[in-house]
């Protein structure tokens with residue numbers, strides 16, 4: 001087989017057994033790999049109504065056919081499972097080097113099932129797999145865990161692990177790899193923690209078989225030229241990382257501030273990508289075979305490490321009213337150490353700040369911790385640590401903003417969709433992005449259909465961010481295209497420069513197939529519909545395809561987007577109809593048959 | 599009239615962050631770009647008062663013009 005290794009590792013943690021299984025080639029081709037193939041395996045093996053933190057849930061670490069190949073950014077993997085945060089299918093993507101190494105070791109995916117009776121970790125050296133005692137690692141933060149495993153297994157080992165947040169079943173826990181790369185969202189780290197699995201160590205000595213080396217070289221050259229010549233991937237992201245968006249989104253008046261109570265942050269400049277580059281950036285930190293290198297490596301006081309990303313700066317910065325970039329970097333660091341999703345962690349602190357502002361949370365609730373008031377820079381750092389340890393009020397924070405606000409009787413103050421916190425773009429000022437949030441199959445998320453690209457950045461063409469016309473179709477296409485990119489094993493950021501035909505050319509060269517760009521996008525649509533089916537079977541209906549009431553009813557108070565609310569009712573019906581779903585947002589039998597979703 | 603130009607990312611090099619530009623009545627965004635020696639191909643995102651604008655937009659006193667080179671990606 002080309003592209004795929006043809007082998008899946010099934011680990012039953014209850015029985016402590018490992019099994020080698022052949023990859024189902026037909027299924028893999030139909031759902032590509034990564035997010036799509038992982039969702040298909042979940043559909044076939046895990047009852048969608050299962051308790052996400054019970055041993056009956058499974059965690060799948062799935063690569064794509066281009067993972068580990070000589071393609072630009074070809075190092076991604078997906079953590080696919082049922083989310084304990086949203087109750088939907090979860091698929092969290094990560095870069096770094098782990099995914100490629102797993103391919104070199106000869107595997108396409110790892111299926112983790114059951115629950116170990118005590119903490120364990122996996123050690124994979126090519127086809128040799130051991131389940132080892134992780135008791136000495138339990139409770140350790142990411143750097144200490146990684147150091148210890150590197151010492152035991154050599155510096156060349158690639159390491160994926162959870163931090164204390166995952167061990168303590170925080171619904172905001174991420175799975176980390178290569179120290180600070182994160183499969184961040186939807187609480188996938190809690191699923192790993194619920195299985196008593198601390199880490200996976202992998203070393204591989206193989207190579208992915210390529211169907212047509214010459215065709216791959218040619219397709220690679222075309223893609224590299226596009227990436228280098230594109231302003232965003234060729235110069236913007238390498239120079240400033242994602243943080244350059246701070247000023248862009250703020251100037252558009254769509255930069256959520258103080259838990260989305262406002263949408264312009266007066267001190268944006270202080271936390272901007274420009275300020276980060278000037279003051280704290282030490283070097284770029286690219287993932288496997290990445291010519292874009294958006295990753296940042298920063299140093300502040302005695303802290304060093306990866307990040308922060310734009311979303312993180314927003315979450316701990318303007319959303320918490322904090323203008324100290326130094327403290328945002330520290331909060332980011334502790335998220336990486338404890339294994340917390342930076343978006344949800346920051347946004348949950350912002351929700352807690354609003355609860356306190358309204359007098360619902362009392363000073364006594366904070367114990368000896370700092371008061372969670374908007375703008376309190378010390379508080380974001382200290383409460384991130386306590387959230388990671390699930391200590392005191394931190395235990396409530398660790399469950400995310402929805403459950404926190406709900407416990408005070410005001411779930412509407414959680415700025416989330418399907419209980420997952422929305423990231424750093426106020427949908428009231430960006431119509432398509434709002435539709436994308438509302439319909440996302442994993443709840444509030446910007447990378448399920450990044451409408452910021454056409455609506456703000458003008459890629460591939462500029463759309464007026466306030467128009468409703470055309471937005472349902474754009475959103476649908478972006479969602480489908482993204483699902484395919486997430487499945488093939490490349491980084492979504494390549495899509496600023498590359499089109500569907502480019503991905504198809506890389507895929508064909510690697511796998512020896514002859515799909516077209518249009519077929520590539522159709523595979524994405526098939527995956528999107530499968531995810532929707534999983535969610536419906538899990539009891540997450542299309543009535544949850546909505547936005548928090550604040551965004552539908554309370555106009556933005558000041559700034560360039562003043563007076564706007566999100567016109568969801570004007571775009572959602574057309575979106576469903578373009579999807580070939582009924583008026584209630586349910587995929588029709590005809591649509592599922594057309595796509596071959598089974 | 600006075601226009602406030604806000605420059606970002608690499609456009610700041612040799613120019614500064616915020617510039618108060620005195621322009622003739624009826625001047626356009628293109629005139630402002632010429633005054634600041636910013637070539638059109640270096641402008642990817644252009645906002646007047648936080649809303650998308652074109653190079654031929656006629657400015658009025660007190661307008662805030664935000665100019666970004668091709669950057670972004672979140």
Ligand code: SF4
Pocket residue numbers: 073095096285286287288290291292293294295491492493
């Ligand atoms: S663009 Fe950034 S996130 Fe994507 S592969 Fe490159 S360094 Fe990693």
